[in-house]
Amino acid sequence: MLHDSIRNKVLLPLTLTLFILTCSFIYTSYHIRQEDYEQDTTLRHTLVQHILKSLIADHSLYMQSAIEFIADEQRFQDAMLNNNRHALLQHGTPILERLTGHQQITHFYFYDRTGQLVLRVYDPTNRSASPVRLTRKLAMTRGETASGLELGRNGTFTLRVVYPWKIRGQLIGYIELGQEYDHILQELHSITGTDFAVVLNKTNLDRPLWEHGMSLLGRPADWDGLADWVVSNQTVAIPLRVMTSLLKSCATSPKTMKLLHISNKTYSARGFPLHDTALKEVGKFVLVTDLTDKTTIFRLFIIKIAAFSLLLCSALFIYAFRVLGIMDCRLHESREQLNNELEKQAQTNKQLAFEMGERLRAETDLLNLNQELEQRVLERTAELDLSNQRLEASHSELEAACRNLQAQQATILQQDRMACIGQLAASVAHDINNPIGFVYGNLEVLKNYWHKLTGFIAEQDNALQHLPSSEVKKRIDERRRALKVDYVLDEFNAVLDESLEGTQRVNQIVLNLKGFARLDEKETRLADIHECLESTLNIVRNELRYKADIKKEYGDIPQLVCFPQQLNQVFMNLLINAAQAIENWGEITIRTWADQKNVFVAISDTGCGIPEEHCDRLFEPFFTTKASGVGTGLGLSIVREIIKKHHGEITVTSRSGCGTVFTVRLPLEHDLQREDANHA
DSSP: OHHHHHHHHHHHHHHHHHHHHHHHHHHHHHHHHHHHHHHHHHHHHHHHHHHHHHHHHHHHHHHHHHHHHHHHOHHHHHHHHTTOHHHHHHHHHHHHHHHHHHHOEEEEEEEETTSOEEEESSSTTOOSOOOOOHHHHHHHHHSSOEEEEEEOTTSOEEEEEEEEEEETTEEEEEEEEEEEHHHHHHHHHHHHOOEEEEEEEGGGOOHHHHHHHHHHTTOOOOTTSSSSEEEEEESSOOOHHHHHHHHHHHHHOTTOOEEEEETTEEEEEEEEEEEOTTOOEEEEEEEEEEOHHHHHHHHHHHHHHHHHHHHHHHHHHHHHHHHHHHHHHHHHHHHHHHHHHHHHHHHHHHHHHHHHHHHHHHHHHHHHHHHHHHHHHHHHHHHHHHHHHHHHHHHHHHHHHHHHHHHHHHHHHHHHHHHHHHHHHHHHHHHHHHHHHHHHHHHHHHHHHHHHHHHHHHHHHHHHHTOSOHHHHHHHHHHHHHTTHHHHHHHHHHHHHHHHHHHHHHHHHHHHHHHHHOTTOOSOEEEOHHHHHHHHHHHHHHHHTTTEEEEEEOOOOOOEEEOHHHHHHHHHHHHHHHHHHOSSOEEEEEEEEEOSSEEEEEEEEOSSOOOHHHHTTTTSTTOOOSOTTTOOSOHHHHHHHHHHHTTOEEEEEEOTTSOEEEEEEEESSOOHHHHHHHHO
8 A cells, every 4th residue: 555655646746747847848839939920920021111111112213203204305394384285195195105014103194283183194084183182282282292102992002203393493283103002012022922911991992993993903802701891902812701800800919910721821910000191091911921831840849849758758657666666665664663663652752741741831831921922012013003103194294394395495496586587687678778768869869850951951952953053053963963862861761760660679678678577566456468478479589489480369358457477477488388399390379268257378389299197297396308407397387386376277288299288277356465465
């Protein structure tokens, strides 16, 4: 019995362990193979995309060269300028035949300068209006050559190149060449040796046109085979049920490769989004790789591993069986020796029983002592818990105080900075105002003197006209023309008007600086928000004029009881932030409106936008999304404090790359003066 028990207890776990190790190795090998297939599919797709882009670029360049050759031909220029469709067709037909024979170019259009169709060279009898595609819109808008892939309603992709046709800088029309996408795909297949399938979404197609287009290309047109998709092109025949399963897999896990079994062959397939030139997803580009040989090699490898593992397990089993037999004999001899030792041990146990009684008494005493110690530990633990609760409460109070201190510190720093700026602006405005004042006064006096002087010169001219001596009169007239006296009389008055206008503009800027410098106003007053916006725009105009166009959409809003200069500070920060968010050139829109209880001001820009994860932290003190050294992180926190002081609200909506909108809400009725005094 002992003999069977030992062998069973050792051999069974050993065999099970070897079996688990073998299965683990096979599973790991399979998993590594799957990852290798995934990586190979991803690399193959990257290579295919790179080669496809190169082919598209080469074909676009070829078509652009062909268009430039056509545009430079005098015969085409004369025909286009005379709107001679017959001449355009006569000259364009042989060129289209050569382009079709060499590069399979199938589309050839002429448009007038407004983008209206003049002639389809490949189908001259069809005079219906051509749909306005994105490539033609881009060429008309930008005034330069535009190219890209576009999906037609018949389910075919076409590579189109639209060229603005100009003669000596004067636009006379547009030339368009197009090539079917299938030809490029066939080149891609011949270069890479990779199979693929193009699947299009039905929402972008017209069924009769698609079925007609497939029949012209000699392909089966099974519109009802798939629920939401149709197969446009494929280099390997994929059954519809397999394609349905593949598309569902692409929808649920787009980055996962799927194995296909077609006609005793194994393929790996993975779908990638297919976009047109407007970056709209119109279908799927399914990359299919033949894995039959690799799968066969892998299966042979697994069979060899399984055979080797079976041989190894058999050898270990036989070896363990013999070793355990020897151990059983030795254990039998040891058992007899143990029986003898047990008799001796019985006598020793009697003595141990007495010692155990003594030990039990000692353990009882230790148990009583442990109970007392546990009670003391519980009491001490309760005291520590109470202390921890007090410490946590104190920590929470300290955190709240720290946050308030940071907010107050940010407010004080910004107010101190703006006060210094205000003092500097007031000083500069005062120093500029004095010289501008007397310059303006002197110009007024000079203009008055000039009116008197021109009157006197007019009287002299009148007197000279009545002189009897024609020789003196002729000499004076020649001298008058030589000195350009009439021109000086006309221009001098215009120079005086321009100088007076310039001094008035400087005076207006000085008044705005003085008004903007009064940021420490203590009392509220009735103010016009539009005047506040205009005053702020005058201050920051130099900051905005090189970055964006200012678009004003002012509504009919009532006057508001507020601190006007503090609101000027709010508008200035928002406008400067909007300008800094625009990299090259954009547009800043200021919109105002009101309801029964509030006045709203929205400032939007077409800048780079704000990431979603940063929107919740924009109004925290010292937090900034700008580069180091550009911003302090205090502007928006001060803006929020000023808006809260007016019992209003500021909100932001933004998306990265799509601009930002800050909306300020100010209540119409609120006693700011009383609450500000209570707060003080």
